[in-house]
Amino acid sequence: MTTAAVGNRAVATAGPAADDAEATATRERPRNRENGPGWAFVAPLVVFFALFLVWPLIHGLYLSFTDQSMTGAGGAFVGLANYAEAFADAEMWRALWNTVWFTLLSTVPLVLIALVMALLVEAGLPGKWLWRLSFFMPFLLASTVVSLIWVWIFNPQLGLVNSVLQSFGLAAVPWLQDPTVSMISIVIATVWWTVGFNFLLYLAAIQNIPEQQYEAASIDGAGRWRKLWSVTLPQLAPTTMLIVILQILASLKVFDQIYQMMNQLVTPATQSVVVYIFDTGFTGYRFGYASAISYIFFAIVLIISLVQFRTNARRSA
Amino acid sequence: MASKTNPTTTNARPTAFSRRQLLVGGAAALGGAMLAPALTGCSTGAAASGEAQLSFWHPLTGGDGITMSDLVTEANQANETFNAEQTVLTWGPPYYTKLAMASVGGRAPDVAVMHAARLPGYAPGGLLDPWDTDLLAEFGVTEEDFAPRIWEKGVYEGDVYSIALDAHPFILMYNTDIAEAAGVLGSNGQLVETTSPEDFLEVARAMTDAAPAHGLSYGYLNDGAQMWRLWYTFYRQMGAEFELPVGGKAKFDEEAGVAAFDYIRQLLDNEIATSTNDYATAVAEFSSGDSGMFLTGPWELPTMQNAELPVDAMPIPTLFGEPAAYADSHAFVLPHQAFPDENKRRETYRLVANILQNSIKWAGAGHIPAYEPVTEDPAYGELLPQAHYVQASEIVNYDPPAWFTGSGSDFQNLFGQHMQPVLLAGADPAAGLRDFKAALDVLLSKPNPV
Numbered sequence: 001m002t003t004a005a006v007g008n009r010a011v012a013t014a015g016p017a018a019d020d021a022e023a024t025a026t027r028e029r030p031r032n033r034e035n036g037p038g039w040a041f042v043a044p045l046v047v048f049f050a051l052f053l054v055w056p057l058i059h060g061l062y063l064s065f066t067d068q069s070m071t072g073a074g075g076a077f078v079g080l081a082n083y084a085e086a087f088a089d090a091e092m093w094r095a096l097w098n099t100v101w102f103t104l105l106s107t108v109p110l111v112l113i114a115l116v117m118a119l120l121v122e123a124g125l126p127g128k129w130l131w132r133l134s135f136f137m138p139f140l141l142a143s144t145v146v147s148l149i150w151v152w153i154f155n156p157q158l159g160l161v162n163s164v165l166q167s168f169g170l171a172a173v174p175w176l177q178d179p180t181v182s183m184i185s186i187v188i189a190t191v192w193w194t195v196g197f198n199f200l201l202y203l204a205a206i207q208n209i210p211e212q213q214y215e216a217a218s219i220d221g222a223g224r225w226r227k228l229w230s231v232t233l234p235q236l237a238p239t240t241m242l243i244v245i246l247q248i249l250a251s252l253k254v255f256d257q258i259y260q261m262m263n264q265l266v267t268p269a270t271q272s273v274v275v276y277i278f279d280t281g282f283t284g285y286r287f288g289y290a291s292a293i294s295y296i297f298f299a300i301v302l303i304i305s306l307v308q309f310r311t312n313a314r315r316s317a
Numbered sequence: 318m319a320s321k322t323n324p325t326t327t328n329a330r331p332t333a334f335s336r337r338q339l340l341v342g343g344a345a346a347l348g349g350a351m352l353a354p355a356l357t358g359c360s361t362g363a364a365a366s367g368e369a370q371l372s373f374w375h376p377l378t379g380g381d382g383i384t385m386s387d388l389v390t391e392a393n394q395a396n397e398t399f400n401a402e403q404t405v406l407t408w409g410p411p412y413y414t415k416l417a418m419a420s421v422g423g424r425a426p427d428v429a430v431m432h433a434a435r436l437p438g439y440a441p442g443g444l445l446d447p448w449d450t451d452l453l454a455e456f457g458v459t460e461e462d463f464a465p466r467i468w469e470k471g472v473y474e475g476d477v478y479s480i481a482l483d484a485h486p487f488i489l490m491y492n493t494d495i496a497e498a499a500g501v502l503g504s505n506g507q508l509v510e511t512t513s514p515e516d517f518l519e520v521a522r523a524m525t526d527a528a529p530a531h532g533l534s535y536g537y538l539n540d541g542a543q544m545w546r547l548w549y550t551f552y553r554q555m556g557a558e559f560e561l562p563v564g565g566k567a568k569f570d571e572e573a574g575v576a577a578f579d580y581i582r583q584l585l586d587n588e589i590a591t592s593t594n595d596y597a598t599a600v601a602e603f604s605s606g607d608s609g610m611f612l613t614g615p616w617e618l619p620t621m622q623n624a625e626l627p628v629d630a631m632p633i634p635t636l637f638g639e640p641a642a643y644a645d646s647h648a649f650v651l652p653h654q655a656f657p658d659e660n661k662r663r664e665t666y667r668l669v670a671n672i673l674q675n676s677i678k679w680a681g682a683g684h685i686p687a688y689e690p691v692t693e694d695p696a697y698g699e700l701l702p703q704a705h706y707v708q709a710s711e712i713v714n715y716d717p718p719a720w721f722t723g724s725g726s727d728f729q730n731l732f733g734q735h736m737q738p739v740l741l742a743g744a745d746p747a748a749g750l751r752d753f754k755a756a757l758d759v760l761l762s763k764p765n766p767v
Binding site: 067069070071072073074155156157158172174176177178179262263264265266267268279282283284285286 | 409410411413414417418420421438439442443444538539540541591593594595598601602720721726727730731733734737738741742763764766767
């Protein structure tokens with residue numbers, strides 16, 4: 001969207017000039033003169049960016065080669081010892097797997113349900129604004145609020161889910177405590193919470209599909225389903241790619257809802273890698289080791305992003 | 318969409334302000350924002366000419382937080398020489414992270430409350446400054462004023478690092494109406510004494526018959542602390558030891574540990590007590606009068622009194638021979654300061670002594686004051702049900718010392734992680750304990766980060 005806006009701006013300013021070369025020549029000098037104040041405008045962002053993103057990134061990398069403790073102790077250079085320990089650390093691998101598992105479990109419904117909701121709303125449900133509002137509203141809540149709500153919904157004794165189950169004569173389930181279902185419970189809460197954002201992206205994309213294409217399809221004798229399969233879904237492909245990428249990156253970072261819904265209890269079934277990093281660095285004081293795990297995780301996310309980037313580039317080429 | 322709106326926005330020139338005006342204005346606003354804290358800093362500095370400004374951190378956010386706030390306000394009013402300002406932070410691992418980081422930075426608050434069992438994770442690393450016992454004595458606080466177990470918990474390598482405000486052992490609360498209906502009240506109107514596991518089961522069953530829902534409430538789901546508190550209480554009652562030697566292996570009595578679990582599971586039979594309660598649900602069950610007894614800490618007393626529940630309390634009965642109860646203490650510590658101000662330090666001592674000496678109010682929040690002149694005062698004897706469980710402070714058992722143990726620590730979390738399946742799904746307790754031991758051995762083998 002930003003590139004589109006920049007492109008339009010260029011058209012808007014340079015467009016009226018008859019001769020392109022002349023326009024650039026006359027604009028050259030004032031642009032240079034404006035660079036000073038320009039930097040002043042950008043400076044706050046650059047300073048913050050450097051202080052709170054670039055510097056921590058570099059410092060974290062440095063820490064990962066030391067045995068720095070949060071309490072100020074340690075700090076000696078230990079070479080690759082932290083990385084060696086991490087690669088042999090079964091808990092880290094389990095946490096990584098949990099993270100991947102959460103990503104798989106959450107991304108599929110977050111894309112599919114969002115699509116179905118957007119299609120339903122666009123298909124002309126009565127009270128469209130109400131549907132739009134209620135599908136999107138949970139996304140506006142803070143993670144703490146979402147966690148509180150779902151902890152009560154999943155409460156084994158008093159929770160909504162179990163009372164419904166019991167009214168049908170089914171057994172109550174300890175949703176957040178039983179290791180076989182606890183991750184799924186967290187995924188359900190996450191889907192409810194964040195599906196609205198993907199829904200909105202789909203809705204915007206559907207509304208952008210030119211009406212002529214549907215008209216043309218009608219003339220060719222296409223019915224509703226044919227139009228869905230042959231016009232709507234292909235037109236939504238770029239949006240789907242975008243949503244999948246954003247969703248995978250968001251899901252890999254999962255921390256808040258797990259930490260809060262599990263009442264800070266780390267369980268083998270729900271410990272994501274960010275939970276493990278937090279625990280190692282802040283409760284366990286081991287900054288150096290936690291930094292090393294962060295960088296391993298960083299590398300994995302980078303690889304996933306690059307692969308996605310590559311496949312996308314190939315597809316659009 | 319973008320193509321329609323963009324040209325108009327780019328064509329619109331800022332006519333109201335020139336660029337220069339905007340820059341100057343922005344710089345002024347920025348400068349102002351930077352100056353503002355300095356100015357407010359000045360004004361508090363000016364006010365401090367007469368009284369020392371003390372910063373006080375604590376994690377007391379429940380009913381006890383209100384009591385603490387009253388105590389601080391009263392201390393401020395009674396003393397012209399200082400003005401303490403509280404910063405209340407959420408209890409749990411984040412609190413301890415913040416406290417440790419403030420100390421590392423050397424610009425920590427003047428005084429803070431932490432759990433005494435967390436001391437081994439703080440004192441050795443120089444995160445705390447030791448108390449000067451002579452100066453404390455000047456303000457009327459000496460070692461003799463505390464039960465030996467509680468005082469000693471604050472000592473590390475001969476220096477005193479924490480002064481306990483209270484002890485909060487695990488206790489047994491009960492609903493006197495239900496107990497009376499169940500016929501388990503003694504002639505003194507208190508719950509009959511039980512001295513064996515079978516005795517207590519019998520009382521619990523009688524309570525179950527008389528109570529609307531359950532005889533006993535106990536919440537533990539996703540709550541390592543709650544699991545540890547009850548298990549450690551029974552485990553220590555069996556006379557078993559739990560040691561965590563740094564650089565060595567965790568040592569504990571597996572047989573006693575399994576026996577303690579077996580007994581807890583007998584209680585969680587879904588008749589006496591439900592096996593699927595989390596802590597909040599257990600509080601709700603007992604406070605609404607649906608159950609006869611409640612295994613909890615004294616901090617929950619105000620909740621029950623506010624619910625106008627006919628409640629009494631007692632130390633956890635000695636079922637396995639030796640009187641013991643899990644406990645921790647809220648304790649005052651001096652987070653390390655790189656450049657302590659002598660006058661402020663002195664006033665900090667005065668503040669702490671003042672709060673300790675008025676801690677009968679603290680007993681109102683349920684906790685047992687550690688400062689014995691308060692609990693020995695006849696006024697305390699009239700405070701009920703606090704006076705009925707004050708003996709619990711003599712049987713306190715803190716977490717085994719290690720840098721990773723204590724309230725809100727990884728240790729209790731790990732215990733919960735390995736033991737929840739035992740209580741919830743009937744997993745083998747011996748296997749659970751062995752997994753727990755393996756996790757502890759890993760922690761013990763790692764370099765001590767403190």
